[in-house]
Amino acid sequence: MNREPVDRALFDEVMVPNYAPGTIIPVRGEGSRVWDQDGREFVDLAGGIAVTALGHAHPGLVGALTEQAGKLWHLSNVMTNEPALRLARTLCELTFAERIFFANSGGEANEAAFKLARRYAWEHFGPEKNEIISFRSSFHGRTLFTVSVGGQPKYTEGFEPAPGGIVHADFNDLASVKALISERTCAIVVEPIQGEGGIMPGDPEFLKGLRALCDQYNALLVFDEVQTGVGRTGHLYAYQMYGVTPDILSTAKSLGGGFPVGAMLTTAAIATSLGVGTHGSTYGGNPLACAVAQKVIDTVSQPEILKGVSQRSDRLRKGMLTIGKKYDVFSEVRGAGLLLGGVLTDAWKGKAKEFLNAGLDEGVMVLIAGPNVIRLAPSLIIPESDIDEALTRFERAVSKLCA
Numbered sequence: 001m002n003r004e005p006v007d008r009a010l011f012d013e014v015m016v017p018n019y020a021p022g023t024i025i026p027v028r029g030e031g032s033r034v035w036d037q038d039g040r041e042f043v044d045l046a047g048g049i050a051v052t053a054l055g056h057a058h059p060g061l062v063g064a065l066t067e068q069a070g071k072l073w074h075l076s077n078v079m080t081n082e083p084a085l086r087l088a089r090t091l092c093e094l095t096f097a098e099r100i101f102f103a104n105s106g107g108e109a110n111e112a113a114f115k116l117a118r119r120y121a122w123e124h125f126g127p128e129k130n131e132i133i134s135f136r137s138s139f140h141g142r143t144l145f146t147v148s149v150g151g152q153p154k155y156t157e158g159f160e161p162a163p164g165g166i167v168h169a170d171f172n173d174l175a176s177v178k179a180l181i182s183e184r185t186c187a188i189v190v191e192p193i194q195g196e197g198g199i200m201p202g203d204p205e206f207l208k209g210l211r212a213l214c215d216q217y218n219a220l221l222v223f224d225e226v227q228t229g230v231g232r233t234g235h236l237y238a239y240q241m242y243g244v245t246p247d248i249l250s251t252a253k254s255l256g257g258g259f260p261v262g263a264m265l266t267t268a269a270i271a272t273s274l275g276v277g278t279h280g281s282t283y284g285g286n287p288l289a290c291a292v293a294q295k296v297i298d299t300v301s302q303p304e305i306l307k308g309v310s311q312r313s314d315r316l317r318k319g320m321l322t323i324g325k326k327y328d329v330f331s332e333v334r335g336a337g338l339l340l341g342g343v344l345t346d347a348w349k350g351k352a353k354e355f356l357n358a359g360l361d362e363g364v365m366v367l368i369a370g371p372n373v374i375r376l377a378p379s380l381i382i383p384e385s386d387i388d389e390a391l392t393r394f395e396r397a398v399s400k401l402c403a
């Protein structure tokens, strides 16, 4: 019964219609290549939305997963476990953090981050200090709290009443933050590079300014590094590239390389505000997830891997710029490392999805970030020959679109 063939048409019969998946159904991946049900092969520049940081079926990750799978899958947080302790220690060694909370997704890591920011302010300054400043076009997840902090009204529409105490400023506009900040502000929440909002890098001066404002107003600076973290920018975390240290950082996506896991990183002093019983998760810190994430972090944090991200970034960016010029489709290619966005020229505004679909027709998977940006977030170890092949295929797709 459960072995009967399935196809894309079944999606519309058995799934809630909140997604609009493409027509192909991938069944296997290896490195940066993916094959669908019909054996058609694709070069993957999407990386499962910046998740499969070491490509598909990476032998080290398969090894870490299967080894842990034969030992112990789950305990709950009534007990701690070795993989979680090791991973937390590693994250503390490699970052500003002194304390870690594990979750299962980016949204949950942010939920923990926002709750901690509120709780910390409540404990130290009283209940009036509860306001969160975040940014228009930002994205922080799909729970009701995280969509409300996120700066895209279409994601809260119809789900009201939304949680209160949240105001939105303009990204890269320090004056708009100054106009909103007060002693009531408990936190500023920001993606160092806005991902879903169109691969928009934060200006270094802007992020430094947020740090200074937080210090001035006793507010916590929260970096959402769910998309920018784990080597994506050529640095383990983007805050290290900017030289601006947050008080709380959320990480997920690439952290598990495809296994669901998220984490919130913070300092020892702030962490005390999440005392026993204040927050929790059944699966968070699950041994399977942590064993896989450990392998991801151990691999990605190696200097030669991070250096490789910058080399690959140059190659991919150059190739995209060349295509952009030749066909007059991109006005710029922005982002950092292997999180790049080709910004469509006015003539192509609103048509990003057409590029995604044309790419699939030619055997290359790309992403979009809103209607105007082609987003690339491939494996951090994608072979350079796969980058070249992907660019060849993408150019073919673009040339057909432009024909």
Ligand SMILES: *Cc1c(COP(=O)(O)O)cnc(C)c1O
Residues within 6 Å of the ligand: 104, 105, 106, 107, 108, 110, 139, 140, 141, 142, 191, 195, 196, 224, 225, 226, 227, 252, 253
């Ligand atoms: C993807 C993303 C999230 C949400 O992560 P989920 O794992 O889907 O809950 C939050 N913040 C940013 C910046 C993201 O890119």
